[in-house]
Each structure stands twice: as C-alpha cells, then as structure tokens.
Amino acid sequence: MSDTKYTYAVARIRALEVSLFSDAFIEQLLACRNAEQVLQSVIEKGWGGMDAGNDAEAVLKCEEEKAWAVIRDVAPDMRVFDVLSYPKLYHNLKAAVKEVYAGMKNPAMFYDDCPIPGEEMYRIIENRDFARLPGNMGRTAQEALDLLLHTGDGQLCDIMIDRAALDAIEEAGRQSGEKIIADYADTTVAIADIKIAVRSQKTGKDADFMRNAMAECESISRDQLIRAALSGAEEIARYLEGTSYAGGAESLRESPSAFERWCDNRMIETLKSQKYETFSVGPLLAYLVARETEIRTVRIILTGKQNGFSDDAIRERIREMYV
C-alpha cells in the first residue's frame, strides 16, 4: 500500500520530535552566562557523542550526522531528500573545482555527510571523470572548471555552480512527486533569489549578473525581482509585499540579520503543517529542516556568547523552532 509506506518512518519521527528543542529551551540557552554553559546544556540534552567530547564544532557536526543517519534509516527512498543534500553536494563541487585549479588539497573545505564526499569529489574533478556526477552536475562541473582555467575568475565560477545548485533543487522538487518537497524546493529557490537580489542591489550589480545568478521558480517572478533590485532596496521590499513572501519585506527594512532570520523562519513556517501528517514524506523533511535550524541556532548562540554579544543581539538572530 503505497500511501502507507511512510507510516513507520513518520511514527518514529514523531517519537524523536519530543527531543527537539522548544523556544523555551532556546531562551534557557540564551540565559546561560557563557558558551561553555551553553555547550554543557546541550550535551546534557544528549547532544554530541563519545568522540565529540566538549568540542563545540564536533558536537554540532555529530548532531548533523545523527539527523541524517535517522533519515537514512527510516526513509524508503532517499532520492526525495536530494533537495536537502544538493547544497552540500554543490558546495563540494565548488571547493573541488577551485582546489584542482589551484593545485592544492584541503579536506577541511569539504562536507563529508553528503552523497559525494570531499575526497571522492576531488578525485572526480582532478581526473575529469564528470560522468560519475549525477544529473546535470557533470556538465556544470566541466563548464565551471573550463571557465576557471580560462578566466581565473573565481566569482564567475561560484555564480555558475550556485545557479546550477538552485536549478537542481528546483528540478528535484518537481521530480519528487511530493507536494511538500516541491513547495520546499520552490521556497528554497525563491529565498535564494531574494537574497541574491538584496546583495546585488547593495553591491550595484547589473541585470545580466542577477539573471545568471538567479534560478526560475513558481512563487516569485525573477524578472520583476531583478527590475525591483535595479530600482533600489525599497523597491525589492515593495515587490515582496505583493508576493507570499510579504513578511520578508518588513524584515528587509529592519536589518540584514532580521532578514536572514526571516528566511529560516519562512522555511519552518512552510513545514509546520507537517506536524499533522501521518502518511507522507513531509514529517521526515520537516524533521531534517528542524534539526538543521536547531543546530544553526545553537551555533549562533555559541558564537554570540564566545564573542561577547549582548543577549538582545543574539536574540535578533535566533530562529523559530519547529515544535
């Protein structure tokens, strides 16, 4: 019975959702005196592992791996999660292309918790074995490497690969056949486009630059966004007010960090309805995104405390929790 193939997975996720951090616990973390106390609090909640010890970065990495391990364990089909693994996969591609071009090798530049880990990606690019890459990634890798070898322009190479990542996410969303995955992919691409528009407006980039960097998506018009970005920050906010991303307009006027926070909150908002689903892949996706948001929030608090930020300054960057 295909409509019940996620029953076991969703029930297991429901049991795991109990241990997700609530907004109240995040407030407790904020009230900690220093980063060590924050780390201790999350370790007491079961974060980290035997190998991670008291190293904050190792604890956070361990949690990311745990979240993916659960999904790999319960998901009947991992392909629907491509939308989540593509950012890391394309990051690895970007890092590998640049390292092969520069003739150096730095394992710290890569993610290992994705379908093609750093070492393998480096070898693929070094040997120009592009056929081993999934989908259109091979063509993108070849073009990006050739571009970098001919022009030496790292930014152009970044734009090409980032754009390919957005196209791949959008395509994976459409191909998944799951509405929630398609919605998530569309929101991801739309938010990335909005961020590109905002940054391009600030740095005075032209329409061609933005057209090359932005991907097409259903929920916003790329051309209208580009036109708004060319007219100024206020025009971007005004354009967003007429879309389903109206909340972003207000945060955009407030501050860049408020806008970043709104972007993550918008994702969580998209996924909150999945708390009431029992037979679809949605709760699995929501759990993964919730875990990523949780880990990002703890990282923000840790970094804020380490650098002596005030509680208010950290709070402005705190993301909304899923539970």
Place this chain on the structure above:
Amino acid sequence: MSELGIVYGLLGAAVAVLLSGTGSAIGVGIAGQAASGVVTEDPSKFAKVLIIQLLPGTQGLYGLLIGFITLSKIGVLGGGLADLSVQTGLLILAACLPIGVVGLLSAIAQGKTAAAAIGIVAKKPDQFGKAMLFPAMVETYAILALLISFLAVSGIQV
C-alpha cells in the same frame, strides 16, 4: 437446486469472515508499522501503542461471529446440512454482506486513524485516552453493520 442454496449460504459465511478479516489484517498492519516506529525510539510506550494497534482487529472478530452463526444456521457446524432453497441461500449471503464490506473498509480506515493516534501517544503520552477515542469512533460503523448482519442472519427461517 437445494445444493446451490447451501453453497450460497456458505459463501455468505466466507464473505463475512474473509472481507472483515482482510480489513482487520490490513488495519492492524498499518497501525503496527506506526507502533513499531514509536517503540524503536521509546520502548516504554509499548503497552499504550499495542492497545491502539489492536483496535482495527475487532472487525475480524465480528466477521468471525457472523460466520459462526451462519455456519450453525445452515448446519455446517453441529452436523446435518440444512436443506436450503436458492432463495434462502441468497438471503443468507445478503445478510452477511454488511459486516463483510463495512468490516473491510472500516478496519482499513481505523488502521490509518490508529496510526495517527499512535503519533499522538508518541508526542503526548498523557493524552492516551483522547488518542484512543479517534480510532474508536470508526468502530461505531462496524458495530452497526454487525448488528444488521446478526439480526438478518438470525431472522432468516431455514
């Protein structure tokens, strides 16, 4: 002709048991998947999720009950086959249909509701009583079908 009557009567018993039993097996299976998911992460909830998992199993028992009554009625149980006319055989078959069809569909629906209710127990074990009520509501319609099948089979003069 009388041989065909007994065949219809036996078919009625088979329909009651087969359909409702199949529905219960699917329903308990669906709920069982959800129960396994919860117990994988939290074995302490075993007893609560087991009770909810068993709820879609009742339709199979109702079908069994009607099957027994029908078999007794037509004399398959207790020796001596009754001499049934085709008309009486078809009446018995029709009498068995409510629990068969409603049993099949309601057990599947109840299994899905039970899986959702197990999700409630996973997150809020203190709400177990309320979680039980949602799949239990589906039971109402299986009981109504049982009642009609029971009255109909009992009322047919052999």
